[in-house]
Amino acid sequence: MYKLLLVSDREDVLEAFDQVHNWGFNGFNRPHIRHDLEGAKESLQKHHADGISVALDPEAEKEIWDFLQREYPMLPIFEAGQTPTEVQEYLGELRVLLNRLHADFSSDTFDEKRMMLMARRTFFRRLVRTNAIPRREVRRKLRLLRSRMDPDKPCILMDVEQSALEEDRLVGRWQDSDHLLERELYQSFGGDVKGFHVLPLVTEDGKVFVLAGALRDQEQEGDMTAALESAVEEGFRHAEEYRGIHLRVTGIQILPSLYAFCPDYAG
Numbered sequence: 001m002y003k004l005l006l007v008s009d010r011e012d013v014l015e016a017f018d019q020v021h022n023w024g025f026n027g028f029n030r031p032h033i034r035h036d037l038e039g040a041k042e043s044l045q046k047h048h049a050d051g052i053s054v055a056l057d058p059e060a061e062k063e064i065w066d067f068l069q070r071e072y073p074m075l076p077i078f079e080a081g082q083t084p085t086e087v088q089e090y091l092g093e094l095r096v097l098l099n100r101l102h103a104d105f106s107s108d109t110f111d112e113k114r115m116m117l118m119a120r121r122t123f124f125r126r127l128v129r130t131n132a133i134p135r136r137e138v139r140r141k142l143r144l145l146r147s148r149m150d151p152d153k154p155c156i157l158m159d160v161e162q163s164a165l166e167e168d169r170l171v172g173r174w175q176d177s178d179h180l181l182e183r184e185l186y187q188s189f190g191g192d193v194k195g196f197h198v199l200p201l202v203t204e205d206g207k208v209f210v211l212a213g214a215l216r217d218q219e220q221e222g223d224m225t226a227a228l229e230s231a232v233e234e235g236f237r238h239a240e241e242y243r244g245i246h247l248r249v250t251g252i253q254i255l256p257s258l259y260a261f262c263p264d265y266a267g
Helices: 011-018 037-046 058-071 084-101 112-130 135-144 180-189 224-243
Strands: 004-008 032-034 051-055 155-162 191-193 196-202 208-214 247-255
Touching: 004 011, 004 037, 011 084, 032 037, 037 051, 037 058, 051 058, 051 084, 084 112, 084 135, 112 196, 112 208, 155 224, 180 196, 180 208, 180 224, 191 224, 196 224, 208 224, 224 247
Parallel strands: 004 032, 004 051
Antiparallel strands: 155 208, 155 247, 191 196, 196 208
């Protein structure tokens, strides 16, 4: 059974959780409940938690999120529903993620951190390609997956073209649910660049993108487009020199926020 921690002083949230009776059927123990940051710290020190939900006033929530980012950066934060139906919905999302994080692949190359990174990339591939994720789901999933991207800040999307004459083993190949080209590009130039997180993405149909999202609580420095182009081009040179992969940027979009990918985005 997965173990949960709920940190809330809101009557509607506490009542919604209290009205859920089939915890074991859903794969969870009944959550520990605390009401503030000190209570959350005490509970996390004494009891293991597979997921945490926080529903306080905005200032108190930020204190807890900052604490979790410092001390528990891989602990999924699931949404606190205000009705039993919402609680069940958000628990279902958490259960799917936890089952993936704790799956036994019988491989030493996989651990919880690696699986969380793969889950994030799966979400961002779907976000940039399907135009099917509603706005309210984006913020919820970013918290659940512990992404540091700020959905309210600008982001950059690059379209990338591969040579049609590729013969390298990385092209179009997937291994253990991870795209080898995507992994290679992330190792070359992925990560934090001047207040943005740079994420190469390769979809199942072979499309290549580079997404750069602004990080929460960080200043975005200088001309990000130029900095991103420089980092990407250097990564492409590395891929060509060491893997024989030929890539080039064919388009750049500067979007006002990650919500711009949502079907219900209104500007």
